[in-house]
Every structure is written in C-alpha cells, then in structure tokens.
Amino acid sequence: MAKRGYHHGNLAQALVEACLDLIKVKGPTGFTLSEAAREAGVTPAAVYRHFEGREDLIAEAALQGYAIFADRMETAYDNGKPSALTAFLNTGQAYLAFAREHPGHYVAMFESGISINRSTELYKTASRALGVMETAAAVLSQHVPADRRPPPQMFAAHIWALSHGVVELFARGAPGTQSPYPPDDLLETGIGIYLRGLGILPPDA
CATH class of the missing domain: 1.10.357.10 (Tetracycline Repressor, domain 2)
Incomplete structure (x- = not known):
C-alpha cells in the first residue's frame, strides 16, 4: 500500500482517506490509528487533533x-x-x-x-x-x-x-x-x- 505522504491541507480528510484504504485491505478492525497516521504521512499524535480513536x-x-x-x-x-x-x-x-x-x-x-x-x-x-x-x-x-x-x-x-x-x-x-x-x-x-x-x-x- 502506497504511503500518502501528507504535507499540507486537510489533515482530517487525509486520515479518513487513509482509513478507507486500510479498511479495504485489512477490514475495519485490522488496523491501528498509528497505521492510519503512517498511511497519511503524519505522526500518530497528529491524529488526536481530529479524532479521539479508531x-x-x-x-x-x-x-x-x-x-x-x-x-x-x-x-x-x-x-x-x-x-x-x-x-x-x-x-x-x-x-x-x-x-x-x-x-x-x-x-x-x-x-x-x-x-x-x-x-x-x-x-x-x-x-x-x-x-x-x-x-x-x-x-x-x-x-x-x-x-x-x-x-x-x-x-x-x-x-x-x-x-x-x-x-x-x-x-x-x-x-x-x-x-x-x-x-x-x-x-x-x-x-x-x-x-x-x-x-x-x-x-x-
């Protein structure tokens, strides 16, 4: 799965799109927030600015x-x-x-x-x-x-x-x-x- 490499713009939407990619590959319970962050190209801590959890x-x-x-x-x-x-x-x-x-x-x-x-x-x-x-x-x-x-x-x-x-x-x-x-x-x-x-x-x- 290609890393998205987020640099600027809508971080929340980048994370949603990363989530959708991971769901298609691993299912809704097969990935972590850290993986979603990595897929979006940001640190895990950045996820919590927008979402409380997976x-x-x-x-x-x-x-x-x-x-x-x-x-x-x-x-x-x-x-x-x-x-x-x-x-x-x-x-x-x-x-x-x-x-x-x-x-x-x-x-x-x-x-x-x-x-x-x-x-x-x-x-x-x-x-x-x-x-x-x-x-x-x-x-x-x-x-x-x-x-x-x-x-x-x-x-x-x-x-x-x-x-x-x-x-x-x-x-x-x-x-x-x-x-x-x-x-x-x-x-x-x-x-x-x-x-x-x-x-x-x-x-x-």
Whole structure:
C-alpha cells in the first residue's frame, strides 16, 4: 500500500482517506490509528487533533459514505419517475453500484459495528439514505391490497436484506463465493420474485 505522504491541507480528510484504504485491505478492525497516521504521512499524535480513536475515525468515514449513498439513492429514485416500479428497482441497483464503487465506505457503514446513533449528524445522514428505500417501498406498496400490504419499513427491510446479501456473497469478490450470474441480475430476479409474491408483478412479468 502506497504511503500518502501528507504535507499540507486537510489533515482530517487525509486520515479518513487513509482509513478507507486500510479498511479495504485489512477490514475495519485490522488496523491501528498509528497505521492510519503512517498511511497519511503524519505522526500518530497528529491524529488526536481530529479524532479521539479508531472508532471515531471510522465513524467519520461512515458519515461521508452515508452522504454519498443518500445522494445516489435520491438520484436513483428521482421522485418515483418514470414509474413506481422502475424507481424502486433503480434504488436496488444503486445500492449495488455504491457497494462496488465505494467498498471502504460500505464496510465502514455496514460492517464496522459503528452505530448510526453514535452522533446526531450520522443518524440524520443515514436516515436520509435509508429513508429513500422506505419511500420507494411505500409508494410501490400502494399497488397491494390493504389487507395484505406489508408495512413500508418491512417492505424496505426485505429489499435491503436481499441487496446486502447479494453484495456480501457475490459482489465483493469473497473467495469461494463466485456466482455464474452477475450480481445485478441476481438482485433484479430476486426482487422480481418478491414482487410477484406480493402480486405487484404478474406471474409472467
């Protein structure tokens, strides 16, 4: 891993970027603050000007990740255009794209053990991102008769679990988990089966 060689500018951001690089290589618990400092090209003491410890640094990485994620999800949903179904499917694809393009952020957000309740800002940003999925689910669920309509939060949680499972098993390159099908296809067909079960899609759609 190439040392970043920090000289001037935003030290806090340099440390976050070093943290993200280390997470991709070693996981969220596989590195120390001293390693993050070395990767950023500063002394370990310099880290404490901005972060109280490793968890604080990872929490900032997660916060930045949720902000990117929220923007991606909002763009994918696009106020339910061109249809509730298409917008809903687009949020699932945006989830996979984010995990693929921002693996360090993804791990900091979902696999580091950092609670979104750690700070008000983290909670608000995470809620904005995850709220897009709930909004998409709530709108789409209006096509299900009220007597068998799942709560939007449950609907969204099912799709989130499916998306997360595809990412973990097949989109991260984990040894021994290669699939003969692209992750995007797996997610799309999985969502299709789920929506058929609810009666939103016809059996032959």
